[in-house]
Amino acid sequence: MLAAMPPSSPNPQDRGEAHIRDRVRERGDACPGALRLHRADDGSLARLRLPTGVLTPRQVTVLADASDHLGDGYLSLTSRGNVELRGLGEGCGLGLADTLRRADLLPSERHERVRNMVVSPLAGPGVRTWAARLDALLCAEDWTTELSGRFLFAVDDGRGDVAGLAADVTLLATPDGDALLRVVDRTWRVSSADAPRAALVAAEAFLAAARRAGTGAWRVRELPAGQEVDVTRYLARAAIAAEPGPDAALPAGAPPPPGVIGDGTVSVLARLGRVSSAQFRALLPAGEVRVTPWRGFVLPGFPTRPAAEERLRDLDAVGFLTRADSPWIGVTACTGRPGCAKSLSDVRADARPREGTLPVHWSGCARRCGHPQGAWTDMVATGEGAYQMTVQGPTTK
Ligand code: SF4
Structure with missing residues (x-):
């Protein structure tokens, strides 16, 4: 009723x-990861970060098999574009870690919970390179393991889709090829070449501010009033040329709608954010599968629009949301x-x-x-x- x-x-x-802002945190975050499983009523839960959002065909198959053999046969999608396996049995953590490692899904075990990033799913190669480089930089530094499992980066190709997801540090591509670095309501313009490093430096400046505040803040918006993230000083210290950017709000754009986009990209959503392993496998064949923060998938690279439309019909038949007017969206x-x-x-x-x-x-x-x-x-x-x-x-x- x-x-x-x-x-x-x-x-x-x-x-x-x-x-x-008034909160003082007594302990670290308890976010689950791929190695730190969360015990739930239906078994353990593993959350796998996918910082660039991209899965290779082999990784799709590995995750579908893992959900069948170790979990409950389903995969859940999170609002940060991560994938969760649920219903994991007692003692399967080591086996899962080994499986993920062999599929190149665990590049750094120490950093697995801090690789939190959302990326515009339709971004071109340049912006996707920013995301990959930022992830590599995150995994290369010891200090980044101090970030909480909730600290979020967004890498937006200028359309404003992930810029609106309240990340702690946002990179936004500008029409003239530079990047805007945004932390809360302040913006800096940096070169495209410096963009990934600038985002990392902003995270370092946040950690310094969090230590000064002593409140155990996990995210920038949790810092007490008066505790500024001194991004300007940290950019200068890292020899990154930056000038103040516009204070106006970042552009807000819509996520990719379900359907065929352009001539050869397929976009679908998962009903209530969950797919069976069979649905997950049905995303293949594909050159790559992009997991979106709107609990969906983007498959780029179909040779013709009819080929993309045919795949869309196949995915509709197995239960994906494929139309913008679906009442489940x-x-x-x-x-x-x-x-x-x-x-x-x-x-x-x-x-x-x-x-x-x-x-x-x-x-x-x-x-x-x-x-x-x-x-x-x-x-x-x-x-x-x-x-x-x-x-x-x-x-x-
Ligand atoms: S909102 Fe749902 S998932 Fe969260 S604690 Fe309540 S019942 Fe559990």
């Missing part, structure tokens, strides 16, 4: 940042039962297609894990199959 309630006060996460859900002991209901089974224009998020309890940014319709379980509906986010202010 759905109980429609009047709009409530905003979710605490949308009430400005004072509550975050914009519907998300937390793990719910049976994976989460806190859940009051089987959220994924209860979730329904969207009515109205706002994104809808279904949660098994008031923590609302994985809820969208901005304004959204909030469905929170109050009991078995019963939900309270409110509108959350900026429209309630």
Whole structure:
């Protein structure tokens, strides 16, 4: 039964940042990784970071096999473009790590939880090179292991799709070939060649500010008021030429819509952010598979539009969302039962297609894990199959 309630006060996460800035964290983040598994009610969970978002065909096959042999046969996609395996049995951590290592999915075990990056899925080779270089730089430094598992980089090709995902450090390509480096509301212009190093230096400046503050901040927005991230000084120290950039908000662009894009790129979404291993394998053959932060996949490089359209039909037949007018687009859900002991209901089974224009998020309890940014319709379980509906986010202010 759905109980429609009047709009409530905003979710605490949308009430400005004072509550975050006042917080003193007593311990490090507990984010799961590929090596640090999280024990859930349905077995262990492994979260694999995919900093460039790109999987080779072999890696797709390896992950599908791992979900079949070690997990529950499904793969979940996160809002940061990562992949999770759930239902992992006791003692399979070593086997999983070995599998991922052999598939080149664990380039640095010490850094696996800090490789948090979102990249414009339709970006061309230049911006994709920034992301790969930034990842390599992250993995080459010891100090970067001090970043929390929540610190996020965004690498945007100028269309503004991932620039709007509230990353801690954002690189945005400019039309004239340079990069804007953004940290909260301050911007610097740097050369394309320096862009990956500039993003790394900004992270280093954040860590210095976090140490000074002594509050254990995991993210830039958690720093107490008055604690500036001194990016300018750190860029100068690293001999990176930078000039102040515009203070205006970064451009906001839409994510790739499902369907055929251009002449040869296929874009699909996963219903409620989860695919079976069989669906995952159905993404092949492909030159590469790009995992998106909108819980979908982009397959570039089809030789003709008809070839791309044929693949889109194949993916529709196995259950992917392939049309921009699907009522399931914009519907998300937390793990719910049976994976989460806190859940009051089987959220994924209860979730329904969207009515109205706002994104809808279904949660098994008031923590609302994985809820969208901005304004959204909030469905929170109050009991078995019963939900309270409110509108959350900026429209309630
Ligand atoms: S919102 Fe609640 S029920 Fe859902 S995954 Fe988070 S803690 Fe579990």
